[in-house]
Amino acid sequence: MKELSLNILDIAQNSVKAGASLIEILLTETPETLTIRIVDNGCGMTAAQVESVMDPFFTTRTTRSVGLGVPLLKLAAEQTGGSVEIVSSAQAEDHGTAVTALFNKNHIDFTPLGDIISTVTALIQGAPGIDWQFVHSRGGDAVTLDTRELRAVLGDVPMDQYDVMQWIGEYLREGYAALPACE
Amino acid sequence: MKSLAELAAIREKMKDKVILREGSGEIRVVVGMATCGIAAGARPVLNAFVEGVNKEGLAEKVTVSQTGCIGVCQFEPVVEVFEADKEKVTYIKMTPEKAAEVIEKHLKGGKVIADYTITKALA
Secondary structure, three states: OOOHHHHHHHHHHHHHHOOOOEEEEEEEEOOOEEEEEEEEOOOOOOHHHHHHHOOOOOOOOOOOOOOOHHHHHHHHHHOOOOEEEEEEEEOOOOEEEEEEEEEEOOOOOOOOOOOHHHHHHHHHHHOOOOEEEEEEEEOOEEEEEEHHHHHHHHOOOOOOOHHHHHHHHHHHHHHHHHOOOOO | OOOHHHHHHHHHHHOOHHHHHOOOOOEEEEEEOOHHHHHHOHHHHHHHHHHHHHHOOOOOOEEEEEEOOOOOHHHOOOEEEEEOOOOOEEEOOOOHHHHHHHHHHHHHOOOOOHHHEHHHHHO
């Protein structure tokens, strides 16, 4: 993947497929590190499944037998000296999955984040019925988007309505313009 | 600054339109957005279709959606076009530029661009 935002787009699709009603995408930057967390309340995985998603030859898909999503994220993190951790629960009461990837930003093999706004809008366009919370914090400030707040205003208007998608893109662009650059 | 008030205005504007849109969508454009598609460049292709369809005023007629792996990863980004009573058209190795052409010639003009289809690649 040429951008980490593409890994995020890919990994978050797993949360959609897990039947989540809320998916959080949380990016936290320090001068040295970037932490990406993708947290969902989907069906979750058993301990054995968590073990196997790290393996490129495990997938739930039936069209072919190789699943590269998590291994590619792991590769991108580990090549910067970082790591990927997955915590998941498939219990009826408290289910969901949290994928946490840690990157060393100053490592020569750090993949740039890229067009994260396109990733957020593509995710919302693809699954407009579920709720998305996006937080990117850096230098004591943050860009945030919570579709639950938008939904409260929009009522029945679907989130993937073009005017709404444009508003979201514009809103995020303004947020990033106001966010302090890397310290 | 973007405000929630603008969203309220969109809601007001959409009040009657939303009902209209349901039951339409004679043409479905489906973009493959699994790991293979994303890595090959499906995200800008999806954007090009979403934007192009709306800018060309085709939103009443065309819906753009996403799907997982279609099974022909070597041809990604793959885009399928479904139309009632017509055979499915599978476009391969798509780019935003090709997407603009598909919107213009196929979605608007009703003419399949054979050169970009999987049928052509396998012939």
